[in-house]
Amino acid sequence: MISRAKKVSDYKELNTTLPVTRYVDPETIYINLTNNRCKTYELNVEKGDYIRVAQIIGERSGGFFKQPIYSTVSGTVGETVKKHDGTGVEAEFITVKNDFKDELCRNVVDRPDSVIDAFTQADFVNIVKEKSIIGLGGSGFPTYIKLDTKEKINTVVVNAVECEPYLTSDYRLIKDTPEPVIKGLIYAMKALNAPEGVIAIKKTKIPLIEVLERELKRFKEYNIRLAKLEDYYPQGWEIETFKNAVGITVPIGELPMKYGIIGFNVSTCAAIYEAVKHNMPVVKRHFTINGDAINFPQNYRVRVGTNVRDLIKLSDGYVDDAKQINFISGGPMMGVSMPTDDIVITPTTTSILVLKSTDYKEEPCVRCASCVYSCPAGLQPVQIMNAVKRNDKTALANLEAKNCIECGLCAYVCTSKIHVTDYVRQGKQLLG
Amino acid sequence: MEIVKKTSPHLRRPNARVVRMMRDVTIALMPLVVFAIINHGLNAVFILLAAVLSMVLTEYVYYQIQDLKAGNGFTFKNKHCTIYNFSVITSGLIYGLTLPDQTPITVVIIGGVVGVFLAKLIFGGMGQNIFNIAAFARVFVVLSFGAAVGYSQFVDANAGATALGILNRNIVDANVTNSYALMTMFTGIGLPGSLGETSAMLILVGGIYLLLRRSFDVVVPLTYIGTVFVLSCAVMISQGIGFWYPMTHLLSGGLIFGAVFMATDPITSPVTRPGRIYFAFGIGVITFFIRLFGNLPEGVVFAILIMNMFVPAIDYAKWSHQKFNLRRLSIFSVVIALTILITIVGVNYAG
Structure with missing residues (x-):
């Protein structure tokens, strides 16, 4: 293939x-x-x-x-x-x-909308920092540092792509409770004084699009649109999402804020809403258990x-x-x-x-180049693999191995079932 | 039940298997095998059998000796053999199909043994070879036993020459269309030539099958055939001859066969898409130049082997890149323009 x-x-x-x-x-x-x-x-x-x-x-x-x-x-x-x-x-x-x-802590009280409306960027940053909100998509990066940016932000993107197979926790979060997500986005837009909000979602997730479109009718005064993206992996990679949803290509290794764009995960948005409105830290979250070796795959709160x-x-x-x-x-x-x-x-x-657990039988590389064709970061995984085997650091630097995002596609497509991603990881380590 | 630690990714593409790819090539070759047997009868059967078996057995013996030397003891099945993933069978079949029908069996066997040994095994087996095995074996046969290899039947006024033979003697000989109608060259029925190279139609059927199964990279044959087509069109326009000229170039010789089955061998081609386009373009130019200016009527296998040598250079880490950009495209366009210019000038002087 x-x-x-x-x-x-x-x-x-x-x-x-x-x-x-x-x-x-x-x-x-x-x-x-x-x-x-x-x-x-x-x-x-x-x-x-x-x-x-x-x-x-x-x-x-x-x-x-x-x-x-x-x-x-x-x-x-x-x-x-x-x-x-x-x-x-x-x-x-x-x-x-x-x-x-x-039993709730006594200081947890809802904030009235009138108070929130008067908030400045510093107020939002303080609340998010105080409630220790972090990137809930998995990065764990403190959200307040992102919110505290001094750059002029034009677009806030909610990443609802969830391109990883098997995972449905973001899907169910939007389906069940779309309102906190949208309100969280609105708060982020307010904090950053951003004129536009974008919810990036795969166009194949039709039920979610219906839910969000219905819900967005209630927030007509805000400039929020849905970006329906193609269904491919890794569409949820920040750079790929920004490119397809907003049309801005952020070079690898640079902060998107420099380009007037900022991204949050769906769960992070909902958490921002909970923190600002209800004064709550992250107490509960959506969680998926899935896979072919479990009896009842399920979404849990x-x-x-x-x-x-x-x-x-x-x-x-x-x-x-x-x-x-x-x-x-x-x-x-x-x-x-x-x-x-x-x-x-x-x-x-x-x-x-x-x-x-499946053990794949590795065969010799036939240089079919599926990995080169698939790499979203524009690398040549097979060449990186060969350079790692030769311990050739010059070639690794020329091949820009450090740009790898470890999305795993090169090993996924490999005709010979070679674990190419592992070699590329080694290459990154060799470069240091 | 035990929990095993592994590194991501934990999924693999279900259809990505070497066996599937190589088996598809074998299946795509089957119409040609049948066509060759119908056309040439038992001769074809013997040549193809000799070609495949010589390669398979050489490999088997080689790996058995290797295993014995490593002290692994003798087992009938040898796991290094590439017969299990159809790789060596594919090479053997392609090699056999490029041979003329009157090739002596001994020559076929010598070519097969030498080809698989020198082009594949001493480089380290499957995936390591620099040269296309079938092309190497074929060239070995041409260079070593040129006199013994010949076409027998369908003798016409030009004494058994193929259309390219006529064209090689005189670049713009209109006589060729009298001898061979384009339709005959497309279907390959009643045409002199190698066992499997004559029927463009059946080769294209195989190519379409491979394309649908995504078992080859369609960019290579398209660029290759396109290059030859464009260059021969340039000659056609500059010499003021008919459209039969480019069509004859496309349909004759091993061009389409080489483009679909030999140039697409992934092991001996570059790994980037631009690289593969340069590679196929290079094969196209060399093929056409050999046909036009060279001493040989046929240049496909030579062109493939010559470009095989340039694969590491094309793949050199400093300039190989996954995608085209404006700079690369403009340089490549200049190269194409220059090639066309050289062709036209060359034809004016050589013609």
Whole structure:
């Protein structure tokens, strides 16, 4: 097969039609104290203390920013434990015993619209910073840093493409609750004083387009339009989305803000709305469990801090005939393989995929160049692979291996089933 | 049940398999095989069998010796053999189909053995070869046994020459259309020539099958045939001769066969789309120049081998690029214009 991969089989049929299950609260909630961007933390509660939902229990700090740690449950504080989070790294968590009362912290009060209307950019930035909103699509980048840009922003783009196969959590979020998403976008537009808002979505997701079009009629005073994009992978890559939705090509490695454009994930938008309007941090999120090795694929609305094992149990466990499984956090193309299923859902964990493990038999490369035709970053993966085998750094620099976004298409299309993406990753490491 | 750690991506394209690609080429060759057998009878059967078997067995023996030397012991099945993914069968069939029907069997076998050994095995087997195996074997036969290889039947006034033979002697000989009608050259019925190269129609059927299955890169044959067409049109206009001239060039010799089955061999072509276009353009120009100015009536296999040598240069990391841009396109256009100019000037002096 010598051709560009236009479409990746997406296996979403089942999960898009399933309604979201509100998961019964677990007994124990794990609240992440560290994550991949913040390595140190300070706690201001002790074992045995009673905490409420949305209460600040400490502060974690990364290299150049700090964010408060919020409780997502009401109950009693327990031990500090080490567990894996959705990025596959071991992080520290504090256990909280759920009292199932869901008592809200006293300072959580709704803001009236009149107050919000008078907000300036600094006010929005402060709220988002204070509620520790981060990129919920998986990046985990603090949203306030993006909102705090000094550049003139013309367009705010909501990335609702969700091009990874199997994943449906953003899909269900828009289908069930489109209003927070649109209002979050409006707040972002207000904060940045941007004249235009764009919701970028695949044109094949017709039910979502219907929902959004109906909903947008209520917000006619704002200049928000839907950008219906072609269905191919990796349409959800920021640069690709911007190019097709707004028509601006941002060079790889440059900040889109310089070009008057900024992008947020759907869940991030909804989180911005929750933070600004209801004064709430991210307490719950949409979560997909899917894959061919799980008995009941399902979308859940889970409390942040739930252990995935509880959800697996609720999805009726793994299929019987699966001897070896891959446990993946994120999508099948870019997701991270987990060493264990004992994973805690943090705000940035979007989904868990359980796939039967297949060992592909590698054959010699036949230079069919499907990878070259498919690479969205304009690279030549097969040449990079050969340069890595030769340990040829000059060639790697000439081939611009550092521009790789690890979308996984080169390995996906490979006729010889070679894991090309791995070689390109090695190439990036060689370049340093 | 056990959790295995792997690196992303965790999905693979279902239809992407080497076997599928190579098997498709074999299937696309089948109409030609049948046509050759109908036309040439048992001769064709023997030549094709000898071509395929000599290649398969050489490879088998080679890998068995390699395994024995590595101390792996003898097993009848050898996992290195590319017979399992049709690669060597494809090479053998293409090689056999390029041979004239009167080729002695010993010559076929020697060509096959030498071809697969020198062009494929000593380079490191499948995926490592620089030269197209079939083209290499064919050239070896032409250069070593030129006198023994000949066309037998359909003797006409020009004593068994193909249309290109006539054209090679006199660039603009209108006599060629008297000998061969274009329709005959398209269907290939009753035409002298190699076993599988005569029927443009059946080759195109195979090509369309490969295109539908996406088992070859259609850019290569299109550019190749297009180049020859444009250059011969340039000659046609400058010499004021009829449209039969470019059509004769397209339909005769191994041009379409080479374009569809030999130039498209992915292993011996560049990996970028612009690279493949330069590559096919180069083959087209060299083929046409050999036909026009060279000593040989037929240049397809030579052109393919010559351009095979330039593949690493085309793929050189410093200038190879995934897509065309304005600069690359304009330079390439200048090269095309210059080539046409050289052709016209050359024909005026050589003609």
